[in-house]
Amino acid sequence: QKPRESSGPIKEKKKKTDHSCKKKESADNKSDAVTPTENSNEAPEIPEESNNKTGKKPRFILFVGNLPYTVTKEALTTHFKKAGKLDDVRLLLNAQKEPKGCAFVEYKTSAAMLNALLYHHTSSKTGR
Numbered sequence: 001q002k003p004r005e006s007s008g009p010i011k012e013k014k015k016k017t018d019h020s021c022k023k024k025e026s027a028d029n030k031s032d033a034v035t036p037t038e039n040s041n042e043a044p045e046i047p048e049e050s051n052n053k054t055g056k057k058p059r060f061i062l063f064v065g066n067l068p069y070t071v072t073k074e075a076l077t078t079h080f081k082k083a084g085k086l087d088d089v090r091l092l093l094n095a096q097k098e099p100k101g102c103a104f105v106e107y108k109t110s111a112a113m114l115n116a117l118l119y120h121h122t123s124s125k126t127g128r
Contacts, residue, residue, distance in 0.1 A: 060113035084112020
């Protein structure tokens, strides 16, 4: 087989190098969104109330993985309510109605959710 001949020069993609945290501001100087940050150690501000067109309030949901297959919704609720007011805990189940080892924990406020992130790499008494 003959090697394929290129039809022209290869175009190089430009890489973005500026990853600083900058709040996008609207005309009235109120921040609407936060861009990702690489240089900032501070957590971005998350709006408590909705500013979107749908009128829905934002939801503050954490994914929790690597849970033991014996974990219960009550045990997760007890562990994560230390961070703040919970809205819901959803434990994912397989077809046999057994825990899959992961869950979604929903908080009422962004402050509670950010506080719950401090529990990263902690374990409940039934850890896996």
